[in-house]
Amino acid sequence: MTTLVGVLSFVAVLALAVILGYLVVKGASSLDWNFFVKNPVPAGQAGGGVANAIVGTVIIVGVAALIGLPIGIGTGLYLAEYGSGRFGWIVRFVADVLNGTPSIVVGIFAWTWLVRPMGHFSALAGSVALAVLMVPMIARTTEEMVRLVPHSLREAALALGYPRWRTSLRIVARTALAGILTSCLVGIARIAGETAPLLFTALGNLNFSSSILQPMQTLSLQVFTYGTGPFDEWHRLAWAAALVLMGLVLLLSLTARWALRSRHGAAR
Amino acid sequence: MTAAAVELVPHEAARTPRLVQHPTQTATPVIDVRRYAFWYGGTQALFDLTFTIPRRAVTALIGPSGCGKSTFLRSINRLNELIPGTRHTGDILLEGVSVFSRGMDAVALRREVGMVFQQPNPFPKSIFDNVAYGPRLNALAPERDMPERVERALRQAALWDEVKDRLEAPGTSLSGGQQQRLCIARALANEPEVLLMDEPCSALDPAATQRIEELLVELKQSYSIVIVTHNMQQASRVSDLTGFFYLGHLIEFGDTKQLFTRPADERTEAYITGRFG
Numbered sequence A: 001m002t003t004l005v006g007v008l009s010f011v012a013v014l015a016l017a018v019i020l021g022y023l024v025v026k027g028a029s030s031l032d033w034n035f036f037v038k039n040p041v042p043a044g045q046a047g048g049g050v051a052n053a054i055v056g057t058v059i060i061v062g063v064a065a066l067i068g069l070p071i072g073i074g075t076g077l078y079l080a081e082y083g084s085g086r087f088g089w090i091v092r093f094v095a096d097v098l099n100g101t102p103s104i105v106v107g108i109f110a111w112t113w114l115v116r117p118m119g120h121f122s123a124l125a126g127s128v129a130l131a132v133l134m135v136p137m138i139a140r141t142t143e144e145m146v147r148l149v150p151h152s153l154r155e156a157a158l159a160l161g162y163p164r165w166r167t168s169l170r171i172v173a174r175t176a177l178a179g180i181l182t183s184c185l186v187g188i189a190r191i192a193g194e195t196a197p198l199l200f201t202a203l204g205n206l207n208f209s210s211s212i213l214q215p216m217q218t219l220s221l222q223v224f225t226y227g228t229g230p231f232d233e234w235h236r237l238a239w240a241a242a243l244v245l246m247g248l249v250l251l252l253s254l255t256a257r258w259a260l261r262s263r264h265g266a267a268r
Numbered sequence B: 001m002t003a004a005a006v007e008l009v010p011h012e013a014a015r016t017p018r019l020v021q022h023p024t025q026t027a028t029p030v031i032d033v034r035r036y037a038f039w040y041g042g043t044q045a046l047f048d049l050t051f052t053i054p055r056r057a058v059t060a061l062i063g064p065s066g067c068g069k070s071t072f073l074r075s076i077n078r079l080n081e082l083i084p085g086t087r088h089t090g091d092i093l094l095e096g097v098s099v100f101s102r103g104m105d106a107v108a109l110r111r112e113v114g115m116v117f118q119q120p121n122p123f124p125k126s127i128f129d130n131v132a133y134g135p136r137l138n139a140l141a142p143e144r145d146m147p148e149r150v151e152r153a154l155r156q157a158a159l160w161d162e163v164k165d166r167l168e169a170p171g172t173s174l175s176g177g178q179q180q181r182l183c184i185a186r187a188l189a190n191e192p193e194v195l196l197m198d199e200p201c202s203a204l205d206p207a208a209t210q211r212i213e214e215l216l217v218e219l220k221q222s223y224s225i226v227i228v229t230h231n232m233q234q235a236s237r238v239s240d241l242t243g244f245f246y247l248g249h250l251i252e253f254g255d256t257k258q259l260f261t262r263p264a265d266e267r268t269e270a271y272i273t274g275r276f277g
């Protein structure tokens, strides 16, 4: 039994190592200065970079975080502090269902409710779709983190005369801050690589665009269009973009781990 | 009514001299409990309590576990009302004003009624900020006067000499006994009229306990203290009056010496002699 489990976990680690290794082999050689600062050149030509996709990822994920984090954190605080009633139960249930919803379903809703009424694809619709994916995750993890705050601290603040909502904000949110930050980073990492909902919304853009009301490129969309395109040059860039995306997600996850660790360190 | 309401206004200058100017005031009770009963959902935890708690004295509440001592204490500053499904009948008056009246806002009430809990519970902040928390919330003093106010509270809690050189250290870095005195200082910094203490020494060693007992005797010069304790010796050492709770009823309430030497009720006698509880 032990051997079997050992072999299985070895296979899992091996798979990850192979993926990472292959990404590095295929992508690293294309990671030069031009890759980061140049926009794509017309199809078939050599050279060019993915600056438009990098900027697009930052904008779309940034706007999604701007929308999703406050709503998610607020919902999490509400659930932890006042969520014992029927309404809290419903919110929690909806969040859990949303959490398990395939992202492509969210994408088609965003397309129906945002892209069609607006008449064109846009980065904003993509951000909204990503925010919808983010909110339930952030809400539930924030709730967990806030629940970890000792009840005695809450009572201490209340007994000093702190109104309940201020107790939540000042004592509870602050004590749980590192945990909430961690959950935000994990949430951002999770949506940074989303592709399916963006196909319906941000669409992708072979040129540079920084207008959130226009179609916009992201790294994940770049990997999709270039990876399935007909040119070797595109394939090369797709691998490099995939590597950058992977690095970004890894960086976010590591930062999240580090934040959580430093919190536990401080608690001791 | 009006006179009592004025008492609740944050008014620092009025605080210490009050006793000097009106020695007769010691006679008026600070808390007046009238036919107070309390329920957690369908379970009644307190039955028809009627008694008064004197000003500038230590009142001890004793009784077996689960008899409602904490419930009563938390009724005075209305911490219980945060638990869903609770209700009460009767009334508790603080300085003649019902703590449940519409005009009594929980913030003002809890400024007048400080509380110290069983487990020391300092905030994960500096010693200074812990003590300054209440005054800052209640805007009792401008920030430039805060150091003075913090020092006063820490001195009253007999902690100043031990922490004066490390006010920026986290409150959680202190020993258990020191943390509890920090929590007392935190409560005192609001300059409350009443200090509620729910088994404040149960997490402390004998030396730290003695420290706090000495402190109580000093504090009753300026504060009205209600302390819940499981320690009979402690009750008889520090308190002026003692109330014996049993199954949610106040069985006996009166002068501490008398209650411990000549209890009127046989259940009281059984409890203080250790025959049950």
Ligand SMILES: Nc1ncnc2c1ncn2[C@@H]1O[C@H](COP(=O)(O)OP(=O)(O)OP(=O)(O)O)[C@@H](O)[C@H]1O
Binding pocket: B040, B045, B063, B064, B065, B066, B067, B068, B069, B070, B071, B072, B083
């Ligand atoms: N939050 C609550 N919900 C329901 N019942 C409660 C709650 N808190 C206390 N009780 C019940 O109310 C009764 C009185 O409890 P309380 O905590 O006031 O007792 P106590 O005298 O302080 O006991 P101890 O000496 O153990 O602290 C007990 O029967 C207890 O089970």
Ligand SMILES: [Mg+2]
Binding pocket: B069, B070, B071, B198
């Ligand atoms: Mg108790």
